[in-house]
Amino acid sequence: MTGTTLKEISKALGISISTVSRALKNHPDISSRTKTKVAELANLLDYEPNANAIGLRTNTNKVFGLLIPSISNSFYDSFVAAVEEESRKVGYSIMILQSGDNAEIEVENLKLCRQNRVSGVFVCIASQTQHYEPFNKIKEQKIPLIFFDKVPDSYEGNKVCLADKTSAVLSANTIIQSGKKSVLAFFGNEKLSITAKRVEAFKDCFKNKKIKLETQFCNSMNEVYPQTLSALNKNQKPDAIFCMSDEILCGVMKAVLQLKLTVGKDVSVIAISDGFFPKIYAPEITYVETSGYKLGKAAFTRMMECINDNSEIKEIIIDSVLIQGASI
Amino acid sequence: MTGTTLKEISKALGISISTVSRALKNHPDISSRTKTKVAELANLLDYEPNANAIGLRTNTNKVFGLLIPSISNSFYDSFVAAVEEESRKVGYSIMILQSGDNAEIEVENLKLCRQNRVSGVFVCIASQTQHYEPFNKIKEQKIPLIFFDKVPDSYEGNKVCLADKTSAVLSANTIIQSGKKSVLAFFGNEKLSITAKRVEAFKDCFKNKKIKLETQFCNSMNEVYPQTLSALNKNQKPDAIFCMSDEILCGVMKAVLQLKLTVGKDVSVIAISDGFFPKIYAPEITYVETSGYKLGKAAFTRMMECINDNSEIKEIIIDSVLIQGASI
DNA sequence: AAAAAAATCTCAAACGTTTGCGAAAATGTT
DNA sequence: AACATTTTCGCAAACGTTTGAGATTTTTTT
Secondary structure, eight states: OOOOOHHHHHHHHTSOHHHHHHHHTTOTTSOHHHHHHHHHHHHHTTOOOOHHHHHHHHTOOSEEEEEESOSOSHHHHHHHHHHHHHHHHTTOEEEEEEOTTOHHHHHHHHHHHHHTTOSEEEEOOOTTOOOOHHHHHHHHTTOOEEEESSOOSSSOSEEEEEOHHHHHHHHHHHHHHTTOOEEEEEEOOTTSHHHHHHHHHHHHHTTTSSOEEEEEEOSSHHHHHHHHHHHHHSSSOOSEEEESSHHHHHHHHHHHHHTTOOBTTTBEEEEEEOSTGGGGSSSOOEEEEOOHHHHHHHHHHHHHHHHHSOOOOOEEEEOOEEEOOSOO | OOOOOHHHHHHHHTSOHHHHHHHHTTOTTSOHHHHHHHHHHHHHTTOOOOHHHHHHHHTOOSEEEEEESOSOSHHHHHHHHHHHHHHHHTTOEEEEEEOTTOHHHHHHHHHHHHHTTOSEEEEOOOTTOOOOHHHHHHHHTTOOEEEESSOOSSSOSEEEEEOHHHHHHHHHHHHHHTTOOEEEEEEOOTTSHHHHHHHHHHHHHTTTSSOEEEEEEOSSHHHHHHHHHHHHHSSSOOSEEEESSHHHHHHHHHHHHHTTOOBTTTBEEEEEEOSTGGGGSSSOOEEEEOOHHHHHHHHHHHHHHHHHSOOOOOEEEEOOEEEOOSOO
16 A cells, blocks of 8 residues: 555565565675565565654654744755755755744754654754753754854854854955945844844944944844935935845845935945845945855754764854945 | 653553553543653653654654755745744644756655655646656655646646736736836746746737737846846837746846836836835835745645545635836 | 443554574585 | 585564553442
């Protein structure tokens, strides 16, 4: 009914189940003659190993858990794409679990990973995650755990993240070198430590400079848009705007378009982005690249290291680079 | 070492494994006294059922397979988000498999779904998928199969897709009613049947009208951009541009921005989109909504119907609706 | 107080694989 | 031809759970 099993093949060939099993995995104990016999019949009968049985027997799954706040986000989905791509190459699949940035759902999802005996889990923690026992449980089961992007400060573990400060500093210095005098800087969710770090580093760059700097925290395009609009309508409007994320960039640009300003001439804009959005505008926006794709590749590499030799804990930081557009 | 098992609980409590198993699932045969005893200890010991063992015993997994060309696409990732969200509510997880629009990887992925005994699979076929035996195999195993978005014409099955024609017709009629005289229409991958249908329906609307219509096929923003640029630089430039997708819209708008034209005044624009991109421009773009999110919800609903009562095959079509912006 | 019914629990097989160890068959060595 | 090796294979247990059917205990009925 459902699928061919080793037992069926063994019966049909008059050999034992173990021989069939070994034949299929090219075990040296088995003669090449029976190997081909087995292979042929298995092929004919469309034999496919039962992943559950294997998982039960070996107590692992060829599956990675991937915990993420939301997949509808160009940064995360390029991360996911990268991890999936690499995983497939080595025979792993990925199980995606969204938390909706909700800490409770996050622990549910961690539980799911344990129940499924996944081979490893990648996690980008929710903003309000406070308790780390669920993560400890994962570790107790010897399941490799890789934090990425939003990583916990106060918890030890493998971490792969972007150079938070570098990207902010790079942006700030670009603005300073261009000789701008009044800067409006938009940052994301104030509660996130990544935001805090960036703000601090960014502000530091402007110390002792004769440049006016105003910083604001925003969570969505719909907040940024009106704020930019009113800022640009003031008498002393900013001559440079910094955008910490794509969403913010979109909000800023919407205001810029609304006022029919030309970026790079009437006002300068610089963003932190993974690169898609800056290129949909003309002139293109100058940005500091933070690639979800690269981050994904790095996280995957780290995961494989953990699986192969359960080595010590590492924190990896992906550097960012400035991509010149014509907006500043 | 790894995790608590039923056996351990049963031994500790001096009762049989089956009693423990039944107690945990609230079976009527078990007294409430032992139920609470079991529940307490299970809780204390952090018992978590082994998904592999359950899967092996019951021959199913609480997992849906999700086959998709690429997840880095706002339409698909909102689809994925919707399916994941709903699945979680009923205790299912999703396994994401990208084909990269490659038919061979697609069959590999289908195989993975079978090996994992998933409870159901959602699939958006690759553009060149020709052979349907792998899908038959899925069906033979009584695994519910839901095609979505890019569905095969020549293959019977459950299908959930957007009203291809309606969205094109809606766009066309909006253009006609606005009194435009020269239309430039960009469509996506020429080989896809969905494209063919839309083109045909779109063209039909313009029959017997005194409107100039030029259609072009494009696959990326980088193609659309220069083409739009040159079209808008001609003497008789189009007064309305139709964009079949978000990517095309971005390409068109880049040219519009480049030329410092104002949408809705200098040139009209209308798109088919799931709604994010049209709203990042000012004025906002008028579009026909085709929501990946809604499609996901519908596909999920259909999946649950299939799981509950293995009813007959259905084809569901999600209607589209015009969202007014100021671009036409 | 005995018989019948109901409630509660246990046994044991099964799901499909993997794997250590021992058995049989083939080959090589004196 | 007898023995030692090597090659090839089979046995059986184990992974953790579910489930039908039977066993035991408790409660109800007569």
